[in-house]
Amino acid sequence: MSVSDHVDLEQFMVGVEKRNPGETEFIQAVREVSEDVFEYIADKEKYHQHQILRRIAEPDRIVSFRVCWEDDNGNIRVQRGYRVQNNNAIGPYKGGLRFHQSVNQSILKFLAFEQTFKNSLTGLPMGGGKGGSNFNPKGKSDNEIMRFCQSFMTELYRHVGEDTDVPAGDIGVGAREIGYMFGQYKRITNRFTGVLTGKGLEYGGSLVRTEATGYGAVYFMQNMLETQGDSIEGKTAVISGSGNVATHAAEKVVQLGGKVLTLSDSKGYLHDPAGMDQDKIDWIKNQKGVVRGSLADYTAAFAGSSWHEGETPWGVACDIALPCATQNEMDQAGAELLVANGCIAVSEGANMPVNLDGVKVFKAAGILYAPGKASNAGGVAVSGLEMSQNSGRVSWSEEQLQDHLRSIMKEIHDTCATYGAGRLPNGGCDYVKGANIAGFVKVADAMLAFGVV
Secondary structure (H helix, E strand, O other): OOEEEHOOHHHHHHHHHHHHOOOOHHHHHHHHHHHHHHHHOOOOHHHHHHHHHHOOOOOOOEEEEEEEOOOOOEEEEEEEEEEEEEEEEOOOEEEEEOOOOOOHHHHHHHHHHHHHHHHHHHHHEEEEEEEEEOOOOOOOHEEEEHHHHHHHHHHHHHHOOOEEEEEEEEEOOHHHHHHHHHHHHHHHHOOOOOOOOOOHHHHHOOOHHHHHHHHHHHHHHHHHHHHHHHEEEEEEEEOOOOOOOOOOOOOHHHHOOEEEEEEEEEEEEEEEEOOOOOOHHHHHHHHHHHHHHOHHHHHHHOOOEEEOOOOOOOOOOEEEEEEOOOOEEHHHHHHHHHHHHOOOOOEEEOOOOHHHHHHHHHHHHEEEOOHHHHHOOOOHHHHHHHHHHHHHHOOOOHHHHHHHHHEEEEEEHHHHHHOOOOOOOOOOHHHHHHHHHHHHHHHHHHHHOOOOO
8 A cells, every 4th residue: 555545534534434323422532633643644654554543443342231220219220331442552451430321332432542542641551441331320329329330340340350451430430339349349250359440548549549630630731831931820720520530630729829710510610719729629529529419509608709500611711721520511612712811721631521623722822732631641540550559469658659640740741742842833832633643653553563453
C-alpha cells in the first residue's frame, strides 16, 4: 500500500459509523482522536499497513450479561451489565465500572477507547477497558446495593483478574460498591488478589486514590500555567460537579491559593462569590456523600451564595475552569461564555466533558486547554500504583504517593507538550493533539511488535 492509497479521515469515519450505528458517544470519541492521529501518521506507512487505528477503534471484546437481584420488597429486578475490553497492548485492561441509568454500550465503548490512550499517557503498563450497568444506586438501600453488586460480580468474575483486567470505580461506584464486589469475588474464587482497585485501606487499597483524579486535574492545570510563568495562586475557578472529583479539585485549588466560585449537580449550580474554603468544601462532601441531600441547601448554610436551578456554571466570570461532572456537559455556547468572560485555562476532570464544538472554541481562542485523557489521568495512575502495591504486598506512604502523583502528572503534561507544541493557530501548545498522538504512539508501537493479533 502506498501513502496515496490510504483512506482519508472521512472515509475512515464512514466505516466507524457503519460498524457502530447509533453509538454517538463512541463515534464522537473516535473522531476526536482520529482527527489528530490521521495527520500524524500521514507519512508513516507502518501504521497504515497494519491498520493500527482501525484495530484500536474495534474493542478486543465486549461482554454483555443479565444481572438479576431482589429488592427490599421481594421484587425481582433485572439490569444489564457490561465489560468492554478495548486494548491490552501495553498491559492488563484497566478502567472503571459505572453504575448509572444512562449506561449503554456506546458510552462504555467511548470510555474504554479513551481509557486506552489515558492509560498509555501515564507511562504505567495498563491497557484500556470500561464497564458497568444501567443500575442506579440512588435511592437504594445498602442491602439492595450489596445484592446487586454480588450478582454483578457473580458474572463479571470470570472475565477479570489481576493480570487480565482490573476494574475500578467510576460514577455510582465508590468504596462501598467496590467492597461488596471484592467480597463476592473472594468468596467465589477463594483468592485474595488485586483484581479491583479503589479498595478500602483495610484490604489492599491505596492512600491518595480518593483524591487522585481531582488533585491530578489541578496539578495539570498548574503545569500548564507554569509554562506561561503563571500559577493558580490568586486565580478564580469555576468547577462543575460535586462528587469525588469535583470536591477534591476544589480542595486542591484552595490549597494552591485559588478561589473556587462554583460547584454543580444534575439539577443546577451553586455560586459562592466569597469563595469556597475547606470548611465549605467539607460541608458539600458530607451533604452529597453522607447525607445524600440537595446541593441547593448550601445557600441556607452559607450566606451570600446563590443556587441556579437548571443552569450550568459556565457563565460565571473566572480565570480558570475545571469541568468535572460528565461527558458532553459543555457545548459551544458554554465554551464561548467562558472565553468571553476572560477564562485563560481549562483542565478537564471528567471524561470528554466538552463536546467537539466546544473544543474548537478553545483552540481558536488559543487558551490553555487540557483534555480529560491527560488531565484526569491521576485517578487511574494511582490505581496503577495500587496494583503495584498489591503485587508486592506492600503499602506506600501518603507522601510517597503524592510525590508519585505529582511526578506522573508532570510527565503526562510534558509528553503532551512535546507532541503538541506550536500546533495552535496562535503558536501555542495544542494539548489535545499532543495527548492523542502521544497516547497513540505507545499503544501502536506495542501492537506492531506483536504482529497481526
